[in-house]
Amino acid sequence: MSYDKMAVCYDTQSCIKCFACVISCSTENRMRLQRDYNYTVEKSMVEEQPHLNYLRVEVNEKGKFPNVSQIAAFKHCQHCDNPKCMEICPALAISKKETGAVVINQERCVGCQACKDVCPYDVPVFSKDTGKTYKCTMCHDRLTAGMQTACAVACPSVAIFSGKQEEVISEARKRAEHYSKVFNKEYFVYGADKVNDTVGTLSYMTIAPVENRDDYLLPADPSSGVAGGREITKVIGTAAIIGTAAAVAGHAVYSAVKLSGKDEHKENENE
Amino acid sequence: MKLTRRNFMKTSVAGLAGAAVFTGSPLKTEAREITSADFGVENKTYLTCRMCAQNCPMVAYTRDGRLVRLDANPNTPYPSICGRGRAATAALYDPQRIKTPLIRTGKRGSGEFRSASWNEALDLIGNKMLQLREEGEPHSVAYFPRFNSASLLDDTIFNLYGTDNLFSYGDTCFGSTNQLGLGSVFGGGGEEPRQGNSSVMGDYENAKLAVLIGRNPVGGLVAFPWGGMFGRGRKNGMKTVLVDPKKSLGVGETDTEWLPVIPGGDVAFLVGLAGELFKNKYYDEEFLKEYTNADMLINAETLQPVYLQEGDDENDPDYQVYDTATNSAVMKSEAESPALYGEYNVDGVKAKTALQMLIDSCNAFPIEKAAEKSGISVEQIQKLAKDLNDTRPACFLERGYRATRYYNSLHEKQLISVINGLLGVYGRKGGLIYGRYAYLYSPFDYSDSNEISVNMWYKENVEGFELCDPYNMRRTFPLAVETEEPYKLRMAFLNGQNPVGGSVGGHKMAKALEKMEMVAAISPFWNESLLYADVILPDTTFLERSEPLFGQYKATFPVITVHDQVIDPMFETRNGYWIMLAIAKRIFSDDEYYSYFGDFEAGGVKYIVDYQLENLELDEADAAIFSRRKLIEDGVWCGVPAPVKPMNKPTPSGKLEVYSLFMAKWHEELLNQGRENDAKYFDPLFSCPPTYYQTLKEKLDNDEFVPITGFSPLSSFTGAQTRNNILLRNVGAKLNYSAVFINTDRGNALGLKSGDLIEIFNIEEPSLVVKAEVQLSETVEPHTLFSFYGVGNGLYRKLADKLSVASPIGFNPNHIGNLNFMPVEASAPSQDFIVKIRRAK
Amino acid sequence: MSNSNEKITLFSNMQMWYHKHVIHFMMIFIFTGLPILSHSFSWIAYLIGVPISVFYSTAEPTYVGIEICRALHRITAMLWIALSIPFTFSMIFKKWHLAFRKRKDESWKTYVTEELADMKTMYIDFSYPKRAGKYNFGQIAAGLAVIVFGLIMIISGLFLWFRVSLDSTTVSIMRLLHDIGFTVFVIFLIIHIYLAIHPVNKAGYNAMFRDGKDDLEHAKKKHPGMFVK
Incomplete structure (x- = not known):
């Protein structure tokens, strides 16, 4: 079977910081342990297993009271078109799928963390318990089953949406344009255009105000x-x-x- | 050169190195192939969430009999469940759930219990209740329901047994304050105008500007539909302004203005804001003329209407106005062009229009004073007034949900409602829109021949409780226990409610429980109230039982949901209906039991559902699209959105009362009784009655703060379904959600830094000391000590063994707060006291 | 000229023993380190992994191979460190001046120029040097490099062994050092092995691998600097 190129987009403007996506991803991964390894959910749902939280949030305060801004940056795999992690993995465990997802094959991962070293976005997380490294798989199994990613389906305000790449980019650009008009500052879709030669375009994009790109961890020139x-x-x-x-x-x-x-x-x- | 072993090695090494570098690897990268068939093996069940109390429509997926995923039910316009709902799997499989009935072995509060059989535990409870009934005192049983798994049946059983002493959690949340604050302006019918929580909501999707005052639409529950509506509003470009002592996440980051209000200073801010609206004519005159009582003539001395003719079945209400066409005071129905402004002499009475009264009251309160008392700068107030004017009517001041924080919260809600009227946003697109819900009836009987309930007796007999809501109040319990008036309460029955953790003055609740002859409790999880129980019965979580249809949603369209059982009851738990019937068998005679509950026992939940559907009242538009089959297939049915209109309930004047006649009436009444202090809180005009803590101390010491709480999106109430939930804590710990937050400069001045352990106590109860971690933050207003509600174990450290995922320390202000009551309406001022902090030893 | 058959000892028994073991160690280090260095060498891990993974039902051969390489790499590292301790002790008491022959009264420029000239004489002209000691300039430089980069490999290697407890940046820097060190070693080995088996070095080769000795007369011609007081 062949699959269309897919994409996911995160909209910082309509995100209401409810963390439903973070929890959804966390529980979906525990379901996967049951599906793939018979490690049932009554065990995994009540265990820490922090490496199964592929989505992380970093909150930063800027400024002094009362002129303080509090920005919650969403940390997730960008699913680069030119994945540095895939290039460096000595076990050949990482591959870029047809859908655009960059996936670590956990059975091959030897836990060397070379991917973690080289990722310009500091995404992969190593687990001391399992001795392997983990990161977002862009719900490659759900996308190929015609479903939305676990994060997208969870979002009550449709701030994360997934689907065919052209459709996602088109919706994202529409939103960015609308925000730019309403809020009188430029919003862009990080990853829809090539970010730089190191990473290329991204399959998991972000809509954010350009002037806050660093607060949202969207560097202009990501490097390893x-x-x-x-x-x-x-x-x-x-x-x-x-x-x-x-x-x-x-x-x-x-x-x-x-x-x-x-x-x-x-x-x-x-x- | 000879072909030595070394030669060979050298050649090989160089050769291999060279070769390997130039050739690619012959091996492929690979990820595990997953086929779509994997998802076809899951079973789907529709239900409603109970991680808080909003019953958001959900769908559960099981695989091999285990719950693997929870999603929002997609068959609504706003499919939304929050992170808490999604983490219900961890609550379901929590190994620290109560697995068997428990009987206390140690002292009350010690947490020492032994396992018992269901029969032994049920007999203990049944025998006690039977004994009380036989002694003619069934009304001495106090019933505390909340997250309960026997809805409709449980109230009935206690009522038919002979007690109306139902102590509900409502006074902590919306009880009386929100109801009356809103109802005083846009009505409620009857003597006491009460608006429910689903009555009105912001039209976020079409709004251009939302002022969130005392409300955090993200953490603060109602994912369905308010969370979904709010998010879509932001997507459409809605701007937000936040008036709050703490800047919360999620209401906007780079585009949100924060107006950091001093705790309880919201009323000062609102007065200042109204002053600016009046000064610049930033209000909607046409709306005021057509829909409000702004033109009503008010006696400037007594603050009462000059002449009001109440409405009845035949006629609408009518009142006297000043007709500028004829220059005389006439009834509105006869007036050509009623004046909005001015002072007039009407038969020797000095009278002003209602609007003039409001304007003059604002003028008496200059904006500089408003800024000083609220902590919000003059510029910010002025800018907000202008922004509201630029965006109206697609703007609003959020009505909030939990109202009861300070003595002046009632006045705050009233002023919010008045200002919304000035801006003309009621029933306008992008403004405030009314909700409606489907009415579902209960098949069970009801007896009204019981002894008067404690709450009703307080309402009718005790000064300070005149306007309480007797159906939404629990803090009278410790008072009644102490005074033994109107009679002695002898047994407490907690059903999914945690009064010790949930009501301010919780320590007094605990003391009252200790005085009971028996305390019985039903709960799936441990909490601080259970430490005082004698018998604990473990019921199921919401995933392990079926429930009747539910319709109390907060949407503009009626919603009815289905709730089916997903998982078989775990451990030895039983669902609430089984428990209630088992108790009923022990406290009723056989004849009574079969007459009241025989049908239900035979038919179960289906019996109730059938009754609900048979007696479902829908208006034409909804009835046309209702289908029982679709309800079952989709798990939810949504009706037609309500027509947008300016009022949903009648008022004394028949109009939106920007000048509240209800408040005016009570203001006068209280003054007549010599209760000037109480009257301050019922002023129909713009004024700034103080909080309780402001009367205690004019200025706080260096180490004193006002304790504020708010919901984190990762915790809900004090129940362990979120508190002891490892999936939520995984994320919440990274946000340090069990810490208390204070302003950075204030923390530095005290020599504290983030991560230090501190001790906190109420200056009026210095012996009750709570330990917590402090975090310094710029997002906290200096008077404030902020904590996320329901996260740590607080004062009740004995819970640390029983809830080992929850933070062992952490602050819940309810534990140490005062058992004070809001003046006259008696709800719970949960943040209205002063705490002192010091570094922990 | 007559063969006097008088011998001098060029290499002690300890040096010969250590050198032989080091050769084996280096082969194992390179072989087991390459798969972790780059996936271009994952076939090495695959070849090792295929027979072993037969005993595991679901294991990937590449994964098994890399784990084995890792284990062998670490065991070998321990052995190398263990053997290096007595070796280092013995080396401390050697006569280093036999190699390093800069005279006190001559300038660095002179010293380096003449020593480099000697190297050309030996390796390009294939005749005897004028002043080179036991080791020529290039050999001294290479020897120092081996000591320095050997230490770098050991220290960075130990950091990498316990990388799970360290922060990412430290680990990344250690990997960089390990990579650089590896590159230097490979370059060194290519030159070293080549020159070791080169005809010009026949005597040295025999000394290192047979009896540690050379004819005194030959040594005098080959390493004049050794015999200068």
Whole structure:
């Protein structure tokens, strides 16, 4: 079967911070434990298992009373078009599906956390209990079953919506335009256009006011930080190794030629 | 070179390194394939949520007999359930649920119980109730229902048994204050105009500006439909202004103005706001002329209407106005153009129009004073007045839900309702719209020959309780127990209610329970009241039982929902109907039992549902689209939205009373009785009666605060279905939701930093000390000590073993608050006292 | 000229023993480290994992392979550290001046230029150096690099072993150091192994792997600097 390219969008303006999406994701993952591993819900629903909360919220206060703004940033996997995590995973556990979802195959994950190092959005979460790393799967199983993602179906104010990519982008742009008009400042759809070469476009987009992009954790130029340095090392290192091997091969040829023309040259030979 | 082992190694290494670098990996990345067939194996059941008390329509999914998911029922215009509802799976499977009946072994309050059989426990309760009945004192049984699983039957059983002493939680929430505050302006019929909670709501979807005063539409419940409406309003570009001592999440972040109001200073703010509206003529004159009693002539001395002719079955009410066409005072029905303004002499009586009275009362209160007393700046008040004018009528001041916070909350609700009238938003698109619901009747009998209830007796005989709602009050219980008036209460029966945790002055509730000859309780979870019980019966959660149809929703269209059982009762719990019938068998004679309950025992919930449907009253438009089959198939039926109109209930004047005649009447009555202090709270004009704490102390000390609470979207009441819920705590702990929040500068001045442990006590009850973690925040007004309601265990540390997910510390102001009563209407001023804090040792 | 057959000891028994073990360790480190370094080498993990995962019903071969590589990498690290302790002790008491021959009165410029010239003499002209000691300049530099980067590998490796308890940035930096160290080691090994088996080094090769000894006369010619007072 082949699947359409899908997308999800989070609208910071109509979000009412009820956390229904966070809980919905959390419970859906526990249902998945029962479905896939027979680990039943009467156990998992009453256990912490914090790594199963793929959606996180970070609240930051800015300013001083009474001119204080309190912004709850929604932290979730962006499902980049160019997933750095997929590139780096040594166990080949991460793949980008047809739907656009970037999914970690938990059976392959070795818990090295290389994906966590390289993610420009600090998304993957490691669990000490299971020794593996987890992140949002864009409810790839629900999307391919014709359902909405667990977060989208939970939202009482339709602030998260999922569906075919063109439809989601079109609705998102419509909303951004409307907000820009009503609130007299520019709203944009983060991820609908290419963010930068590192990540590309995003399958899980966000509508937010441009001037607050940093509060909502929507960087203009996401980078892999230290892990990016590793990538460069690998490239330079490989080049250096190949260079060395080439030089050595060259010297070997040179030695062969030079030494055969000097076969009277005695090293350790007895005479 | 010789082909040595080393040679080979070297070549291989270089070769491999080179080769591997250039070739891609031959292996594929892969994620587990899931097929859509996986979702086809789940079963679907329709029900209504009970993680708070709003009964939002839900659908439950089970897989292999286990509850795996809860979603909103999609068959409504606003499918909404909140995070609390979704976390019900953790409540259902909570290993700390009460699993068997329990009988107390230690002292009351110690939390020591032993397991018992159902028969032993039921016999204890039944025998006691039988004994009381035989002694001719069935009315000495006090019944406390709330989250109860035997709806309609339980009240009936106690009533037929012989007691009308139903102590409801309502005085903590909306009881009297919201009802009368709103009703005094837009009516309610009868002597005491009461508006219900579903009576009016903001038309968020079409509003341009919503002023949220004392209300947080996100945490503050009613996901269906208000949460959904609010969210859609924000999507449509609705702006919000927040008037609150704490800036809450979810009402807007980058576009919301916060007006940080001093606790209890809301009335000062409202007076200042009205002053600005009047000064700049930012109000709707046409609306006032057509729909309100702004033109009524009022006696400037007595504050009463110059002449009011009450309505009856034949005629509408009528009142005297000043007709500018004829320059004389005539009845409104005869007037050509009634004056809105002015002072007139009518038969020697100095009279003003109602609107003039209101304007003059505002003028007596300059905006600078309003700013000082409310903590909100002059500029902010002025800006809001202008913004309201620019957006009206697509704007409103939110009516709020929980009203009862300070002595002046009644006046606050009244002023909010008046200002909404000035802005002309009642019954207008984007303004305030009325709700309506389907009426469902109970098949059970009712006896009105019982001894007068304690609440009714208080209402009729005790000064200070004249305007109480006897059907929504529980804090009379400790008073009645102490005074033994009108008679001695001897047994308490708690059914899903937590009076110790839920009513301010909870410690006095606990003392009163200790005086009972027996305390019986039904509850699926532990709470502080249960520590005082003698017998505890575990009933099921809402997921393990069927219920009759429900219709008390807060929407503009009638809604009826179905509630079917999802999971078999866990452990040894039984549903409430079974428990109630088991008790009934023990307290009624066989004849009585079968005559009252025989049909229900045979037919069960279906018997009730059949009755409800047979007696369903729907008007034409709704009846045309009602279908029983669809109700069952969809789990919910929604009727037609109500026509938008300016009034939903009659008032004495027949109009929206921006000048409340009800208030004017009581104002005069109280003055006549020499109760000037009480009369202050019933002023029909704009004024600033004080809170209780403001009369206690004019200025707070450095370490004193006013305790404010609000709902977090991750907790609801004091019930352990949210408090002991690990799915909710997973998220809430990251928000530090069990801490108390104070203003950063005030915290610094006390040498505190976020994370410190502090002790909190009521300055009037210094021996009751609660420990909590403090968090310093810029989002808190300086007088305020804010805590999320119902999160920690508070004063009742014995619960820590029984509810180990809940925070062992944490603050619930109810535990240590005063047993004070709002003047005359007797509801519970839950935030109206002063606490002191100090670093914990 | 006559073969005097008088021998000097170039490498002690301890050095030879340690060196042999280190060769095995390095092979294991590289082999087991590559799959964790990059998924281009996941086939190594796959090859190891396939036979073992037969014993587990649902396990992925790649996953099993990487876990085994991880375990072997860590065991080998422990062995290497264990062996390095006595080795380090023994090295501290060696005569380092046999290698490092900068005279006190000469400038750095002179020293480096002449030593580099000696290296050209040895490896390009294939004749005897003028002043190189036991180790030539390149060998000294390489030796220092091995010590420094060896320590870096061990320390960063230990951090990585216990990474679950550390914060992300620290772990990321440690990985970067481990990667750089690995690259340096591979470059070093290519050159080192090549020169070790090069005809020019026949005597040294025999010394390291056979008896640790060389003919005194030969050594004098090859490493004049060793014999200068």
